[in-house]
Amino acid sequence: MSPPDGEADLGGAPCEGPVARHLLPDTAVVTGSGSLEVAGVDVVALAEEFGTPLFVYDEATLRARCREVVTAFGPGSAYATKAFLCRAMAELAIDEGLRLDVSTDGELGVALAAGAEPERIVFHGNNKSDAELSAGVGIGVGRHVVDSFDEIDRLARLLDDRRRGSRQKLLLRVNPGIEAHTHEFVATGQEDSKFGFSVATGAAREALGALRNLPGAEVVGIHAHIGSQIQRLEPFEKLAAVLTPIVAANGLAELCVGGGLGVAYLSDESAPTITEWAATVRAGCAAAGMPPGVQITAEPGRSIVATAALTCYRVGTIKELPGIRNFVAVDGGMSDNPRPVLYGSGYEAFLPRNVAAERPYPATIVGKHCESGDIVIAEARLPGDLAVGDILVTPVTGAYGFSMASNYNRVGRPPVVFVHEGRARLVVRRETVEDLLRLES
Numbered sequence: 001m002s003p004p005d006g007e008a009d010l011g012g013a014p015c016e017g018p019v020a021r022h023l024l025p026d027t028a029v030v031t032g033s034g035s036l037e038v039a040g041v042d043v044v045a046l047a048e049e050f051g052t053p054l055f056v057y058d059e060a061t062l063r064a065r066c067r068e069v070v071t072a073f074g075p076g077s078a079y080a081t082k083a084f085l086c087r088a089m090a091e092l093a094i095d096e097g098l099r100l101d102v103s104t105d106g107e108l109g110v111a112l113a114a115g116a117e118p119e120r121i122v123f124h125g126n127n128k129s130d131a132e133l134s135a136g137v138g139i140g141v142g143r144h145v146v147d148s149f150d151e152i153d154r155l156a157r158l159l160d161d162r163r164r165g166s167r168q169k170l171l172l173r174v175n176p177g178i179e180a181h182t183h184e185f186v187a188t189g190q191e192d193s194k195f196g197f198s199v200a201t202g203a204a205r206e207a208l209g210a211l212r213n214l215p216g217a218e219v220v221g222i223h224a225h226i227g228s229q230i231q232r233l234e235p236f237e238k239l240a241a242v243l244t245p246i247v248a249a250n251g252l253a254e255l256c257v258g259g260g261l262g263v264a265y266l267s268d269e270s271a272p273t274i275t276e277w278a279a280t281v282r283a284g285c286a287a288a289g290m291p292p293g294v295q296i297t298a299e300p301g302r303s304i305v306a307t308a309a310l311t312c313y314r315v316g317t318i319k320e321l322p323g324i325r326n327f328v329a330v331d332g333g334m335s336d337n338p339r340p341v342l343y344g345s346g347y348e349a350f351l352p353r354n355v356a357a358e359r360p361y362p363a364t365i366v367g368k369h370c371e372s373g374d375i376v377i378a379e380a381r382l383p384g385d386l387a388v389g390d391i392l393v394t395p396v397t398g399a400y401g402f403s404m405a406s407n408y409n410r411v412g413r414p415p416v417v418f419v420h421e422g423r424a425r426l427v428v429r430r431e432t433v434e435d436l437l438r439l440e441s
Contacts, residue, residue, distance in 0.1 A: 016359050016381045019350040020267035023395045025058035025308050027419075036352040036393070038310070040422035043352040047312040047391045050415055051430065053332035054312040055402050059092065059420035061308035065274065066096035069300055072278035076297040078122045080259045081107050083301030083399040084309075088418060088427035090114030093304075099142065101299045105132050118142065122171075122299065126195050133158055137168055145171045145223050147196060152210050159216035167216055171223040171256060172197065174204040176242040178226050178235055196224065199242060208250060221254025221295075222246060228302065231262035231271045233280040240284025247294055254295045257281050261303040265396050266346050274303055302399040309398030311336065311414075312352075313376075315390045316368070326363040328382065330392055333367010333374045335408045337394070337401045340375050347394045349380045357383040365392070369409050402428075410436055 021028075027039045036043045038058050047054055069077050078099035081090065085107060090100060091114045100111045103124040111121055119142040125132065126147045133151070136144055137158045146152060159168060175196035197204040204222075211219045224243055226235055239257055247255050262271045272280075278298070285296060313330035320326045339345040349365055351357065359381035367374040376394065386392075405413045412431030417424050 015267045015348075017267070018356045018358065019348050019395065020264075022264060022270075023267065023307065023348060025310070026061040026064055027058050030355045034354045034356055036355045039419035041419045041424050043310065043312065043393065044391050046417060046419070046424055047314070047352075049424075050417055050426065052312050052314040052391065053330075053336050053414040055309055055336075055397065055414055055416045056312060057089075057305075057309045057398060057416065057418050059418050062089070062092055062305060063096055065304040065308070066093055066098055068274045069298065069304065070097045072275045073298045074295065076254070076295050078297070078299045079304060080299045080301030081111065082403060084305045084401075084403050085110055086402075086416060086428050087114045088416075089305070090116065094120070101301075105129075105135060108132070108135060112139075124173075130154065140166060140168065143169055143171050143220070145173050146207070146211060147173045149207065149210070152207065152214070155217070156214055159214055167218040169218050169220045170211055171221050171254065172204065172208055172211060172219060173223045173225075174199055174243070174246070176224050176226065176239055178238050178242065199246070204246070219252070221252045221256065223256040223258060225258030225260060225299070227260050229262040230260045231264075231269070233272055233277065236277065236280050237284040240281055240290075241288045244285050244288035244290045248289060248291050252294070254297065255285070255290075256297045256299060259298060259300040259302070261300055263303055263306045263396060263399075266348060271303075274300065277303075305398035306396050307398065309396075309401070311394045311397040311401060313392045313394070315386065315388055315392055318363075318386065318388055326361070328363040328365050328380070328386065328392075329368060330365060330376065331368055332414065333369050333376060334371065335367070335369060335406050335411050336414050337376060337397060338404050338406070339400055340377070341373055347377050347380075347396065349377055349382060349392055349394050351383055351386065351390055352393050353391065354383060357385075360384055361386055368411075407431070407436060412436065 025038050029037050031037055046056055075097050078101040079093040080101045087110055090111050094116055099120045099122055100116050101122045102108045102111050118139040121141045122143040123136040123141045124145045133154055173196040175193055175198045177200045197207045226239055243255055261277045264271050313332050315328055316331055317329040334341050361382045361384050363380050363382055364378055365376040365380045367376055402416060415430040416428035418427050
């Protein structure tokens with residue numbers, strides 16, 4: 001069976017030519033000697049200085065994508081922090097005029113530590129704990145996204161006791177019943193989903209009525225999210241057609257279409273831009289009769305951060321099994337990039353010492369973990385002069401690598417470096433054994 005559109009399977013074969021330029025950060029250049037620089041900083045030198053595995057983010061790319069969101073959708077839009085969150089990233093998104101979309105007390109804590117004003121925070125989550133609800137309502141987050149009838153009951157109790165008598169602004173998360181073309185694990189808008197209130201069954205209408213009766217609450221709009229890594233725009237046209245009548249019929253002021261815009265991971269892939277995505281949404285809303293003055297916003301994550309980053313590994317072992325396959329083992333793996341294991345996602349790989357090199361050597365790139373399924377790229381293509389000790393790079397790893405990293409086999413999570421205008425700064429240091437032991441009694 002073929003994989004769903006939007007996700008490559010483990011059998012996907014990257015091309016044998018040089019890695020495609022559109023998979024690299026905006027500031028990436030190939031020097032006269034053939035090596036890769038990002039933001040004027042040599043990538044091999046970064047790996048030598050900070051060690052491997054290493055996440056390298058281009059600050060200029062991050063800022064450019066944030067600005068594109070604000071220009072395309074408006075300043076009411078938010079950065080979906082689940083894609084990649086540390087204090088430096090939150091500070092950057094705030095600086096570029098985005099709200100922050102959080103869904104746990106941990107994400108909320110990082111957002112506040114980065115200086116986010118509560119009214120610039122959007123609080124999501126399908127199963128917010130009492131403590132998380134209390135924290136969000138207590139500080140007065142700018143938008144609280146309601147996801148279930150149980151949450152409405154808990155909100156009713158909390159809002160009765162809310163200080164200052166101010167009103168908490170709410171968005172109702174609806175389930176539009178749209179099948180997005182993506183992997184089933186990251187599809188969220190179909191009827192069989194744990195997220196939101198169904199439009200088709202009338203649950204969304206019932207929830208909207210219940211929220212309007214809550215003292216201390218103000219329902220400002222609706223929210224929907226149909227999935228992640230969506231590489232076609234048609235589902236967003238359908239989303240606009242479903243949601244616009246609800247907004248119009250209820251006199252709501254806001255519509256948030258969530259995130260989900262996909263990116264290219266392989267050289268022969270392409271994806272719409274944020275600007276094209278916004279234009280499609282706005283055109284779809286207009287065609288469906290969206291009233292004038294309604295604020296249309298979005299919450300992208302992957303499309304902001306994915307292409308901004310590279311992961312650097314060091315090759316530790318090359319094992320050739322004649323007639324079967326070649327294994328190239330690196331010093332990371334499923335603990336710093338679980339997407340290949342979870343979703344069958346495909347990636348490219350190349351040697352930053354010679355970016356323009358042809359890649360005729362077939363190999364399965366694997367990690368260091370005690371699992372046969374610890375695969376980084378199932379069918380990679382690499383230069384023929386690959387050697388133990390080489391720095392190997394996988395591009396487009398800025399989303400859901402660091403944020404989903406684990407300590408499996410008790411490895412420390414990799415550090416994160418931001419590069420900008422010829423300088424590198426460590427924004428998250430490498431975890432140590434001491435860090436791993438700190439929580440043990």
